[in-house]
Amino acid sequence: MSTIRFLEPHAGVLAKREQIVSGLARLVPDDCLVTEERELVPFETDAFTAYRRVPLAVVLPETTEQVSAVMKYCSEQGVPVVPRGAGTSLAGGAIPQEDAVVIGISKMSCILDVDFANRTARVQAGVTNLRISDEVSADGFFYAPDPSSQLACTIAGNIGMNSGGAHCLKYGVTTNNLLGVKMVLQDGTIIELGGKHLDSGGYDLLGLICGSEGQFGIITEATVRLLAKPEGARPVLFGFDSSEVAGACVADIIAEGIIPVAIEFMDKEAIDICEAFAHAGYPMDVEALLIVEVEGSDDEMDAMLRKIIAIAKTHNVKRVKESQSAMEAAAIWKGRKSAFGATGRVADYICMDGTVPLGQLSHVLSETSKIIDRFGLRVANVFHAGDGNMHPLILYDVNDPVEAEKAEAAGMEILKLCVDAGGCLTGEHGVGIEKRDLMLHQFTETDLNQQMRVRAAFDPAWLMNPSKVFPLEMKMREAV
Amino acid sequence: MSTIRFLEPHAGVLAKREQIVSGLARLVPDDCLVTEERELVPFETDAFTAYRRVPLAVVLPETTEQVSAVMKYCSEQGVPVVPRGAGTSLAGGAIPQEDAVVIGISKMSCILDVDFANRTARVQAGVTNLRISDEVSADGFFYAPDPSSQLACTIAGNIGMNSGGAHCLKYGVTTNNLLGVKMVLQDGTIIELGGKHLDSGGYDLLGLICGSEGQFGIITEATVRLLAKPEGARPVLFGFDSSEVAGACVADIIAEGIIPVAIEFMDKEAIDICEAFAHAGYPMDVEALLIVEVEGSDDEMDAMLRKIIAIAKTHNVKRVKESQSAMEAAAIWKGRKSAFGATGRVADYICMDGTVPLGQLSHVLSETSKIIDRFGLRVANVFHAGDGNMHPLILYDVNDPVEAEKAEAAGMEILKLCVDAGGCLTGEHGVGIEKRDLMLHQFTETDLNQQMRVRAAFDPAWLMNPSKVFPLEMKMREAV
Numbered sequence: 001m002s003t004i005r006f007l008e009p010h011a012g013v014l015a016k017r018e019q020i021v022s023g024l025a026r027l028v029p030d031d032c033l034v035t036e037e038r039e040l041v042p043f044e045t046d047a048f049t050a051y052r053r054v055p056l057a058v059v060l061p062e063t064t065e066q067v068s069a070v071m072k073y074c075s076e077q078g079v080p081v082v083p084r085g086a087g088t089s090l091a092g093g094a095i096p097q098e099d100a101v102v103i104g105i106s107k108m109s110c111i112l113d114v115d116f117a118n119r120t121a122r123v124q125a126g127v128t129n130l131r132i133s134d135e136v137s138a139d140g141f142f143y144a145p146d147p148s149s150q151l152a153c154t155i156a157g158n159i160g161m162n163s164g165g166a167h168c169l170k171y172g173v174t175t176n177n178l179l180g181v182k183m184v185l186q187d188g189t190i191i192e193l194g195g196k197h198l199d200s201g202g203y204d205l206l207g208l209i210c211g212s213e214g215q216f217g218i219i220t221e222a223t224v225r226l227l228a229k230p231e232g233a234r235p236v237l238f239g240f241d242s243s244e245v246a247g248a249c250v251a252d253i254i255a256e257g258i259i260p261v262a263i264e265f266m267d268k269e270a271i272d273i274c275e276a277f278a279h280a281g282y283p284m285d286v287e288a289l290l291i292v293e294v295e296g297s298d299d300e301m302d303a304m305l306r307k308i309i310a311i312a313k314t315h316n317v318k319r320v321k322e323s324q325s326a327m328e329a330a331a332i333w334k335g336r337k338s339a340f341g342a343t344g345r346v347a348d349y350i351c352m353d354g355t356v357p358l359g360q361l362s363h364v365l366s367e368t369s370k371i372i373d374r375f376g377l378r379v380a381n382v383f384h385a386g387d388g389n390m391h392p393l394i395l396y397d398v399n400d401p402v403e404a405e406k407a408e409a410a411g412m413e414i415l416k417l418c419v420d421a422g423g424c425l426t427g428e429h430g431v432g433i434e435k436r437d438l439m440l441h442q443f444t445e446t447d448l449n450q451q452m453r454v455r456a457a458f459d460p461a462w463l464m465n466p467s468k469v470f471p472l473e474m475k476m477r478e479a480v
Numbered sequence: 481m482s483t484i485r486f487l488e489p490h491a492g493v494l495a496k497r498e499q500i501v502s503g504l505a506r507l508v509p510d511d512c513l514v515t516e517e518r519e520l521v522p523f524e525t526d527a528f529t530a531y532r533r534v535p536l537a538v539v540l541p542e543t544t545e546q547v548s549a550v551m552k553y554c555s556e557q558g559v560p561v562v563p564r565g566a567g568t569s570l571a572g573g574a575i576p577q578e579d580a581v582v583i584g585i586s587k588m589s590c591i592l593d594v595d596f597a598n599r600t601a602r603v604q605a606g607v608t609n610l611r612i613s614d615e616v617s618a619d620g621f622f623y624a625p626d627p628s629s630q631l632a633c634t635i636a637g638n639i640g641m642n643s644g645g646a647h648c649l650k651y652g653v654t655t656n657n658l659l660g661v662k663m664v665l666q667d668g669t670i671i672e673l674g675g676k677h678l679d680s681g682g683y684d685l686l687g688l689i690c691g692s693e694g695q696f697g698i699i700t701e702a703t704v705r706l707l708a709k710p711e712g713a714r715p716v717l718f719g720f721d722s723s724e725v726a727g728a729c730v731a732d733i734i735a736e737g738i739i740p741v742a743i744e745f746m747d748k749e750a751i752d753i754c755e756a757f758a759h760a761g762y763p764m765d766v767e768a769l770l771i772v773e774v775e776g777s778d779d780e781m782d783a784m785l786r787k788i789i790a791i792a793k794t795h796n797v798k799r800v801k802e803s804q805s806a807m808e809a810a811a812i813w814k815g816r817k818s819a820f821g822a823t824g825r826v827a828d829y830i831c832m833d834g835t836v837p838l839g840q841l842s843h844v845l846s847e848t849s850k851i852i853d854r855f856g857l858r859v860a861n862v863f864h865a866g867d868g869n870m871h872p873l874i875l876y877d878v879n880d881p882v883e884a885e886k887a888e889a890a891g892m893e894i895l896k897l898c899v900d901a902g903g904c905l906t907g908e909h910g911v912g913i914e915k916r917d918l919m920l921h922q923f924t925e926t927d928l929n930q931q932m933r934v935r936a937a938f939d940p941a942w943l944m945n946p947s948k949v950f951p952l953e954m955k956m957r958e959a960v
Contacts (some may be wrong), residue, residue, distance in 0.1 A: 012742045117839040140737060191927055196837045199924060200904040202931050202949060207687030228737020255597040257620060257708020299779045359597040385809045387548045424680040431681045442681060447671055450683050453937035469682065
C-alpha cells in the first residue's frame, strides 16, 4: 500500500503532550483515559487495517457532559479530535493521527427509553446496532438498518457513515430511520437536533449530520425509529449462468416496481467462499446468485414471488430455491452476512463500495472483471444489488507489496468506473481516508469548496477528524 | 393582523432601481422581466395573503444559465433575491420585500427525462407536482408526495418547504423522494447535488437543501424517485363520538405497527364544511372522522382492514364505511383535499401546521379546543393524523381587526402547545414569515446560531430570502 498521508501534525500540540494529558485527566475519571503507549495500540487503526497511527491519547467518556468538557478543552488547546464508535470503519474513518485525541463513545451504551406508542427508541450513541432490535424484538419491533457488522458497530458510527445494510432496499438507510440526536460541537456546546417528530422547521441539520463522518461533532445520544416486524419473511435463491444476466434481472425486477426487502448478489467466487464457511445450501453450479427476500403474509409473499420468478425466467434462471424453514433462512443470511469475514479466511482483500444506477449493473460488472483481469488479480462480488450498491472484494496478498499496490490501483479504477456510469464513490462505507483523493473525480472543486464552507460552519479551526473526506491538497492549499 | 416587518431595505438598492432594472434587462429576454407596478402586483404575496409587499422587479428565466446570470448580477449589486415557485406557500415563504428581485421558475416546466429502469424522473423545477404523476401514470408509476395544492405547486417549492401530503405516512415527504438537484448559488455558481443514486459521499447537502426555504440557492432541475402504483387502494371512513377518542385510535393503530397509506382526521366543523362542498358521503352524526386508506391486493387490504377495524372497535367506533367504487373513493379524497378551499368559502381562516408525537394527539386536540374557546373563536381540524401533523384552521373575519388579532394569538398558542408536547412548529408548510418569531420557542439561541452559520456558508451577504425563517431580532443584533 502507498504510505499513509495526514495533514501535518500540529508541532505545538506534540510539544505539550504531557500538559494535554494532565488537562484531560482533570476532566474524566481515571479509567476513562488511555495514555500508555501499549494501551493506545488497539486504537491505532480500524477495519481499514492497512494504515495505522498511534494517537496522542484516548478518552472514553461516560456522559455527554464529559464529552463536552473534553471537546471544550481540545478546542482551547488546538488539539485535533478523532471520534470513534466501534472502530469497524472500512474506509479508515476512525484512524487517528499522532497529534489527535481519540474520543470513543463505547462506554455510553445504555438504551434510555423505548416508546412503542410513537415507535421510537432513545439510546446512548455507543449502543450497538443489533442491541436495539434485540431490545424490542419480543414486542414485535426492530430497527431497520442492518450493516453486516451490526453485532459490533455503534449507532454513533452508523450515523457518521449513514450506514446501510441488506434490508435497506425497502427500509432505507440510517438517515431514513434517525429522528434526533444529542451532539457535542467542537467548542463543547451541546445541541439537540430533531426529536420524536419527523421535521422540525429550520434547516435539516439532522440530515446533514448523518453521513458527516465525525467532522461536525460527537453524537452522544440518538432517537431512532422502530418498525413493526413483518408477519413472515422468506429468502429465495436465484442462480444464473452469468453475472451480467443476474444484473439485468435485478434491473428488471426494480423497473417493474417490485420492492422486495432485499436483493443481494454473489458471483461464483463469493458463492464458493461463503458456502464453504456457512453451508447455506447455495447452488454451486451457477455463475451468479441472487438472494431475494420477500416479506408479509403468506399470500403477499406468494404473489410477489410469482412476479419475481416470472421475470427471472425471462433471464433463463437456472436454479430457484425457496428456504423451507427458519433455520434454512438463517443459514442463507449467515452466508451472506459473513461474506467479508469468510473472504478474510482465504485471502487478504480490500472492499470497494461504489454505487451505480441499476440499468448499469451488467455493464459495470463486466467492466469490473476486465479491470481485475488486466491487473492479474481475483475479485469476489457480493453486494446489495437492489439499490445498486456494489461491493467488489479485491483479493491480494498483503505481504506482497507489488500485488498490494495493484489491488489499490484496481480498486480506484473500479470506483471511477462507478462514478462514470452515473453512480458514486460510496454507498455506505464512507469516504474516510480511503476515497478522499477520488472525491475530485465525483465532485468539482466548486462542489467541494461549498462542502468545506459548510464544514467550517461547524469546525472553523478544522480540528474534527481533520485528514478525512477531502483531498489533502485542497485543505493544504487553503491553509497557505 | 399585526403589521408585517422585514429587515430594513437596502437604501442603496432602492436608490439605483432604474439601473438594476436595466442591468436585468440585458440578461434575459423581454418577456422574462416584469417591472411595471401593475404587473408586479400579482407577485406581492403568496397563499399567506394577510401580508403583501411589491418587489423591485420579477424575473422569470427560461434556463439555468439565465438564473445564474441574474443571481450573479444581484450578488454583485447587493440586491436581495426572493425565489418563487407557484406562490402557494401558506407560511409567507414567497412574499417579497420592496428591495428584492423575485426569481420565479414557472417558465421552466419541462419533464426532461423519465427512466423507468431506474424509476427516476428528471424535471425542470417549475413543473407542477401533479404533472409528474400524470406523465408516468399510464406506465403504472407515480410521484409520492401529494400536497393538497399539488395541481398548482411546483417541485422547486416542494423542495424548498420539504412538502408532504396525505399519503406521506407511508411514502415519506419530499426529502425521501428526491434524488438530485441542479441549483444556482447566490453568486451565480451552478452546482449539482445527488443524481440517480442514493448517497454520493461527502456531506448530505441534498438533504440540507431540502426544506431550506429558498435561502441556499435557486433549484432549477430535480431528479425524483418514481414509485409503482399499488394494485388497488381503498379509503375507509371511521366515525367517532369525540375528537379525543379518534386521536387515541390513531395512536393505537400506529403503535400496533400498522402503516396504512394515509390516516386523515376531520372534526365536526371540518366534516360539515367539506361535505357541503364535495358531497363525499361523510357521516354527519359523528364528532370526528378518520379517513384510513389501505392499499395492495384485495387480500392484503382485507387483512389490514380487519386489524384496523378491530382496533377501532375498542374505541367504540360509531360508523365504518368502505368506499364501494372508484367514484366514491375519489369523492372521499376530493372532500379532504379541498378542505382549505371549502373552508375559505365559509370564513377567513389561518392554518396552523404543528406536529405532535402520536401519543399526544388526544391531549393536544382537547387543549386546542380550550384555547379556541378562550379566544371565542371557531376551529376546523383537518389533518394528517397518521404522522401527527395537525392543521387547525382557525376561522375569523378578516375585516374585523380585533378578531384577526385574536386568531393570530390563538394560532401562536396552539403552535407552542405542539412544541411543548414534544412536537414542532411545522410539518410541511415551512417557517417562512409566519413562524419565524416562534423559532426561539422550538430552538435555543445556540441552535439557531448554528443554523445561521450554516446559512452563511451558502449566502454570506444574507441576500437570499432574507426576512424569513429566523427571528428578525437575531439577525439585526448580529448586524450591529
